[in-house]
Structure formats: structure tokens, C-alpha cells
Amino acid sequence: MIPLDLSGKxxxxxxxxxxxxxxxxxxxxxxxxxxxxxxxxxxxLVNVVGNILERDLDKESRALPYGAGELKVDKVLPCDVSYxxxxxxxxxxxxxxxxxxxxxxxIQGLVSSIxxxxxxxxxFVHSIAFSPEIKNRAIDTTRRAYLxxxxxxxxxxxxxxxxxxxxxxxxxxxxxxxxxxxxxxDRVVPHYGGGMSTAKAALQIDAKQLASNLGPKNIRVNIIxxxxxxxxxxxxxxxxxxxxxxAAACSPLxxxxxxxxxxxxxxxxxxxxxxxxxxxxxxxxxxxxVMGIFPKG
Numbered sequence: 563m564i565p566l567d568l569s570g571k572x573x574x575x576x577x578x579x580x581x582x583x584x585x586x587x588x589x590x591x592x593x594x595x596x597x598x599x600x601x602x603x604x605x606x607l608v609n610v611v612g613n614i615l616e617r618d619l620d621k622e623s624r625a626l627p628y629g630a631g632e633l634k635v636d637k638v639l640p641c642d643v644s645y646x647x648x649x650x651x652x653x654x655x656x657x658x659x660x661x662x663x664x665x666x667x668x669i670q671g672l673v674s675s676i677x678x679x680x681x682x683x684x685x686f687v688h689s690i691a692f693s694p695e696i697k698n699r700a701i702d703t704t705r706r707a708y709l710x711x712x713x714x715x716x717x718x719x720x721x722x723x724x725x726x727x728x729x730x731x732x733x734x735x736x737x738x739x740x741x742x743x744x745x746x747x748d749r750v751v752p753h754y755g756g757g758m759s760t761a762k763a764a765l766q767i768d769a770k771q772l773a774s775n776l777g778p779k780n781i782r783v784n785i786i787x788x789x790x791x792x793x794x795x796x797x798x799x800x801x802x803x804x805x806x807x808x809a810a811a812c813s814p815l816x817x818x819x820x821x822x823x824x825x826x827x828x829x830x831x832x833x834x835x836x837x838x839x840x841x842x843x844x845x846x847x848x849x850x851x852v853m854g855i856f857p858k859g
Contacts, residue, residue, distance in 0.1 A: 789847030
């Protein structure tokens, strides 16, 4: 049996906000394979995630796959990826008690906190996306919302890898970064607007550029383009259930994806089994992306 062993590896998982999203399931798969975990969570959600990790009510959601025990997280650190340093934070946010109680919640602050306790980061997971106008058509999207979508959903991958590079470069066996995308970055998907489709397209080419930039440092960068999934965050799209059902009916494998399938792919990409894979967009969508003409229901 081929082993998938991440023992001794440290994984930084950014974007965990609840126990339903891809980030949570990816974290569990990495933990089940032996990796230690540090979460980077939006300041407004740090307490939410902390409660899920501790409450008896959420014990079932903490169960690891393959009977590997219960999810264990070393640290849950605040990070708003809109800000490279605290000098970038606007005055309104600086005065918001939900933020200020966390101290330094910038990307630099996150990396500084990790550096104090760990010698390196072997795995980085980017599961972050936001547009305040995601329901708007492209033609109806404001410049402000468009630029927000690009900053939070796309540039944050570059910003975080730039900051983490000293901790990730030349790790034993190499380091791996993965980010989450969606077919909306390749094709027009109704209701996936507000600049989000553009942000996903940017994320994908950014990952390829970063793979080229960081390859000499033995850091691999890949993208998982997951099929539609009804996470809490995806509910903002509006017609997510319709999107899931349509993809399930039209895919070569005629069913919806599960978050565990995305998580297993992430664990593979972060493992030595994928040591020669970088700059790749891997579709985990039951083959939906290959279809040109969809069968009639």
C-alpha cells in the first residue's frame, strides 16, 4: 500500500470559518495524514472557529476520516488578508472592537506569530474568496466591489506566499501551496458575478506565475478547481442548489461532489506523491469541466 504520510509537517490553513467549508475538510484530511495545523481565520470568525473546536455539540464534525481520531489544531490565529501590515488598515477597521481585540491581524502579523513557535511551514492552503456584490452581473458590478474581489480572493495568495516564503523555502522534501478555484474562472456562470469570476481567473494564472517564481525554492503551487458545493459561504451566490443539481445531472460522473473528495485531492497534492506537480489546475468536479454540450434531463 502506498503511504500518504505528512507526519512532522506543519500546515497553515487560511480561510477556515466554519465546519462545512472546503478549508475545514482539507484541514481534517491533512491532520488525518499526520500534519500539524495552524488556522488563519478572519478576526470576526476566530471565536466561532474556537467554539467549534471545543464544544461537545460539534464533536462529530471534528471526527477525522479513516478513523484517525479527532481534529487537533495547534493555533487559531486572526488574519484579514486585505492587509499586508497594520499600516494598511483603514481607521474604521482599526476602531472596530471585533478587530482591535486581536492585536496584529495583518498578513505580517500572522507570519510573525507563526515564526515565534515554528521553524518552517511545509503546507499552505488558501481557501479565501469574497465579493460584496457576487450576485451582480459583470455589467452591474461597481469598481469598488470588483477591486475588493481581486484583492481578497486573488492577490492574497501572492501576498501570503511572499510573506511565508522564508518559512517555506527549501523545506525537507519541499513545500506545497494549494488554492481553491471554481469553473467560474474559466467560463461564464450566471450569478457568479461581482468580479468573482475574474478573481478566480486571476487566481489561476497567479498560481502558475508563483509556481515559476517559487519553484527554485522547492515550493510547489497548485490549484484545485472544485465543483459546486453548498457551503455556508456559497449560499451568498443565491442559486447554489440549482448549480449543484445542474452539475450533478450533466457531469460524466452524474452526481455532486463531496467536500471529502476535494480534501483527499488536497492531501495528495501536499504529499510527496505529488512531488513533480506544480503550476497545475486540477478539476475535482466529477468531470463537469470537460462537457461542451450538456445532455437533456
